[in-house]
Amino acid sequence: MPEDAVRLSLLSFSLSGEAKRWLHSFKGNSLKTWDEVVEKFLKKYFPESKTAEGKASISSFHQFPDKSLSEALERFRGLLRKTPTHGFSEPIQRNIFIDRLRPQSKQLLDASIRGKIKLKTLEEAMELIDNIAASDHAILHDRAHIPTKRSLLELSLQDALLAQNKLLSKQLEALTETLSKLPTQLHAGQPSPSSVL
Secondary structure, eight states, rough: OOOHHHHHHHHHHHHHHOOOOHHHHTTTOOSSHHHHHHHHHHHHHHHHHHHHHHHHHHHTTOOOOTOOOOHHHHHHHHHHHHHHTTOOHHHHHHHHHHHHHOOHHHHHHHHTTOOOOGGHHHHHHHHHHHHHHHHHHHHHTTTOOOOOOTTTOOOOOOHHHHHHHHHHHHHHHHHHHHHHHHHHHHHOOOOHOOOOO
């Protein structure tokens, strides 16, 4: 059985909703080749306006300050998947991704190869990016913590100790100030603390 025939027969099972209805709107065997189906599908669901919007999102991609390399890579690949008609070649995709990384991430990649990541072959660069992103992803999950919800009146142990230290510091300052005034009171004819007792 030809590859096109297999793809065409399985396509219906991979679609749902509006896309499935669209496919069934073609009468009989009017779609004869896989390329024809792909072309019609892309025209229907990825018009030029949507492609232009997707290309702009890909071109303006940047790594957010609070995101890791793995999170940035995942978001970039999501943008590429969202617009399969973007038309960017793999070397251009790599350059867009690397150029839009934060300086620290670029330095990490460059240091990992003891040179410039962009001077490596496409395969070498992407393998390194994938490896570092996978390692980065694993580290993030290992360090994941479950944040505790606290009301305004609840304090963590660290907050309570900090507040207690602050209070003790103020009390110590007040005591020191009081003690510093004591000798002047003694010289001014005030009774000494021991004579009062």
